[in-house]
Amino acid sequence: MNPYSRSFLARTSAAALAVTIGISGFGFQPSVQAAEPAAASSTSASLAYLSDPLRAELVYLNARTENMFLLTDTFTFDPDSYRYHDLIAIQNKTYTLVTDPAASQSELSAVQQQHEKALNDYIDYYLRDYDALRHFATLGYLLYYHSRINQDESKLTPAERGELHAVWDAQARIEQLGGSSIQGNALRAYKEVYLPLSAKADDLETYDASTYSSLIAKYRADIQARLAAVSGSPANHSASLQAFEQSTSLLEQIVAARASYNQVKVAKGNLEVRYSNLVNELKLDSPIQNSEEYQDLKRAIANIWTMMDLPKGIRTGEYPPSAFGDLRRALRKAERVLETSTKLPELRQAHNELADAQMDFLVRRKL
Incomplete structure (x- = not known):
């Protein structure tokens, strides 16, 4: 059955699933959750602060961020973008404040506003309507039309069903806004409908x-x-x-x-x-010799020295003599840093410079 031909009220919407999840508050446990030993009452009491409504909102905000990263992680983008680092930094701050019993409501409210802004800035910069539409189409196929499911929702886990309905509700919202041909509608539905409901569906996910x-x-x-x-x-x-x-x-x-x-x-x-x-x-x-940076540089030097045995010459498949001279100088420089440096940033810089020298050497191979 085509989901788009169904009456909006004829199926259980993702919004309804979200309401079901929210009935018991932050601590709702679906029946499909992996079996665990019953928690002691003292443990429950010690975690009571996590039932705070603002913390609950931040937990779902983090889930929206994680689900968004599942889409953008497949993209090629500048990893040095301040939007990316801003979002990671505020996500880390969210982690620490939500789990800190001493965090005040004003601190939680402030980080919520910062996180929302960073997430929206990131989405608006990196995503377009076609990204959201492609995401919906892919999930719709995998969770409904694929031969594993064959349009039978009973074959889905509760979390998968929640995800599917999040997609359908987002697609319905696009139509309510006037269709996907209007710029911004798909991305708006992705942010306002899909991400919140997808985050709620994650509550139904099982774990080991x-x-x-x-x-x-x-x-x-x-x-x-x-x-x-x-x-x-x-x-x-x-x-x-x-x-x-x-x-x-x-x-x-x-x-x-x-x-x-x-x-x-x-x-x-x-x-x-x-x-x-x-x-x-x-x-x-x-001791700097115990650092990962020191060991990484040491291994890189040893590996790149073996390249000095590659064929030298001007024929096809060979490397010009000047390339070996440049690589040898880069190796000697890296060795001096390894022997004398007392600072981790210097080791990292030397490793990066040696990697650049290795790449410069490789591209000089005669074709």
């Missing part, structure tokens, strides 16, 4: 608790190894260590409490931020 316990174990092991290598006292990093441990504990509690997938994603995002901050801090207090 072991995925997060494995991630936590991996991060904890890495931090312990880094602490063992620091030059100073681990006590110098007590604040960041405490923030990291609090983030791991929160993620463990949220998963154990069978929270929604959107809540889990925010807790995981907070863990990623705390882990990254701690790693960067520990790097500055560790």
